[in-house]
Amino acid sequence: MTPRTMAKTGKTRHEAVSLATVARETGVSVATVSRIVNSKSGRASAETIARVAEAIERLGYRPNPVGRALRRRASRVVAMLSPNLDNPAMAAIAVSTEAALRDAGYVMILCDTHDRPELQDDYLQAMRDQFVAGYVMVSAVRSKGLEEALGRGDPVVFVARRNPFGGGAFVGIDDRAAGADAADFMLARGIERPAVLMAAQNISSTAERAAGFIERLVARGIPDEAIRRASAPGLSHIEIGYSAAGALVRDGGWPPGALCVSDLIAYGAYRLAVESGLAIPRDCTLVGVDGNGLNDWIAPWLTSIRIPYEIFGRHILEQLRLQWSGAVTSEVHVPHESLAATPQ
Template identity: 30%
Template structure:
């Protein structure tokens, strides 16, 4: 066999799977099974084929492998989220882990409340046949979607703001969550500066994160004897436009807030615009707090005080769970958040 390999190497051409099969004296299908880590090949035969593959420098064609063994080459990212930067960070984090692995990321945006939500997802999963999926909030909470993944036997990692009491933990294999403790730190920071007329622009109530973040902010405020003023509590939708509209309503009040806490940085950026139009200085006239620590936070003037959510790290961890862990392993991973104090927070003016 050695002479045959040396003779082949002397030809100076690129090895194919047929060459490997001929040199090993086995079928092409057996070589394919070894490449795809099938347990059905005898250990001695596997070792012989692996040695030949190494010596002749054979490299499997990823596209050919994709046709024959599609599930090993794709991880899906499923989402419905209005925050574009959040989605970009999630994609980048997953790609950080998958780069160089031979596994590709395929993204699938969807519309959660549409009539075709589940049927379109079924079509996606059955046509692409991913080896696993990362499911982002808020659809990570959808029981029907999780049941569909269970039915199709698709491994998944839910990225969610909570890890228990949601009715989904029993069928979730792995969950990456953020404890949002940074929200409590942010609430304590605002109250500690002396603010008492505190407004709030919340997230979409369909998202568990909206409730978890609010609870964290309220906990931090209460620790310093403060609270969100009931008349300064505005709904938002995690978008720039919703933050701008809510902040305009708050800042037009004769007894306007001296501080506004926003459930994400996009809405906080909208509040900056409303403050500028109202001729208010930040933080001299108005303190603003966000959540995410998105790139925009450090680009605003002054830079935004916010709670850092390690979104990219969470996606990288989720992809790693799918690539490195057994599909049947139950695991919950909690990622901490943290307050990042910048120039948008300060003490209220005397008398306010």
Template identity: 30%
Template sequence: MDKMTDTIEAFLSLRRKATINDVARLAGVSKKTVSRVINNSPSVHARTRDAISEVIARISFQPDPQARGLAFRRSFLIGLIYDNPNAQYIVNMQMGVLDRLRGTGNELVVHPCDWRSDDFIPELRQFLEHQRLAGVIILPPIAEDRRLLDLLDEMEVPRVRVTARAGASNQPTISGQEIVSHDHIGCAEASAHIALLGHRRIGYIGGNLDYPSAHERRRGFDAGLAQHGCAIAPDLDEGGNYSFASGYEAGQRLLTRPDRPTAIICANDEMAAGAYKAAYESGLRIPQDLTVVGFDDAPIADRLSPPLTTVRLPTRDMARMAANLLISPEPSTISHLQVDSKLVVRGSSAKAPNP
């Protein structure tokens, strides 16, 4: 073994947490040089970089994001701010952000909030001041809140909005960038699929109208049906809020009618799962007696019985893209990135039953 290996083995025998000073001593370089390697500075010679990287790996050194923030006068923390009842959507977003941050030295701070609270903006101001974030990703519906956008501008916090509707921020810089999902495209495909199966008595369980996605999805569903001379029956048009409970309750109302629908379109998979429960309790079989269609292609869609026909929105990919915009060394000149949705046909849709 060479001298460095012996020294590293001696350090490991101490069984204590490694510090940046340990890395510098073991690699025989200055603390400043180690910092440059950690932060991917191009000014370090390749051989020196490799030696430092080897030491970091062998002693399992993990840089402290807060300490790095103090040294470089900024945080290495990315915030994910949301107020959303769809738990799976939030999990997918977290996983996507973490996919991109892994190995970069940046960390994720997740911050739920209450959009309707009187303390919404003061509480977020306190959070931002305390964390000194390098940037934030904001999710619907608060991604549409002008007060929050103004606060982030005032505090000069870079942001990426995730939204179903472009245009709430017209700034070309990174602070105004956005990931825009084209929800209506897949929705039009889904409703056209239902019309082609012969359904004419079609119910709808919509999303929370505070969310642009609720309007964009409805626009798409209506367009797909109109292509085939169909429409959602006005008396079968139910509101929901993207939760399982709201889908179940709306499903009960729809399926206990004497002239119940033969198909139900749901604005997300959570509500579709609620409609499944209502159908089961009504003694209806899916898809023989009732076709159900959702939106998101969340993990639950493939776990229902039968598996749910739905519209796939790549939320994890969207989160990965949003994180990339914040940590990329070169700010993008693109004001927004667009993501399409797509119909996925599974076992919950079938031809309309005979009258």
């Protein structure tokens, strides 16, 4: 496309020109444009064919081979986009998904988005250029590229954190139920004034854990104002746990118990407790969420709600297959391991 043409159409080299763009310019349907592009003009008149051909040339439209590959499932590659792969929970989801895809004859590419929308979009575009068959979005954030992928109807499964735009295929636990389980656990041990530690950017999964915890405590007679809450900014859950625990201590001292919305937040809180001379769990019961496999080795002091990440992969694969076949997807809630079964 020449600079003069770009000025005339208002397009830049970086703006995508789609079938819909050509259809709007020519006043015909997207289906008609698609047939003409694929040399299957059908009943389109010679005048319509010429008008569409002129618009294609003027706008610089090029057929999108990636979209065709996605629709035809020509690719055997699936992209997983996940933040902060140093988090054992993210790594466990990746291991489970890779194994399920490999057994089904697919190859998985793994990208770390670091919870940054611009990096998420860079990877979405890079993976689209690689003709991937679908995307597994672990703890996705809102971004323009994700919105566009959903608008195109690309196969996407959201894991752990729901679609930030709403709807879509989802695999995770019932986070509210997990929070409620933690509340029951504490009340059963006589801890009637527990606290909750969370991230300042409390997104769907961790926000629902905290909400379920508080709602269950209130339902069982604990005044809402008696439930202490502390949060801290950042992306590292260990650092968030340390800082949030510090804020809690400065605002009234250590509570007898606290829900940490992830195991890593509990690790951070534990570090501060050790520095403060507290014995965990004797002086403060910390309950985490994840059930990190390392806990038995490095955190025997932690009670954790275990999420069976090892079975996530098969559910993720099934949700992708439903989309590839044009079937209806759903929200899959994988049961977490009840704390009632946790030995004390």
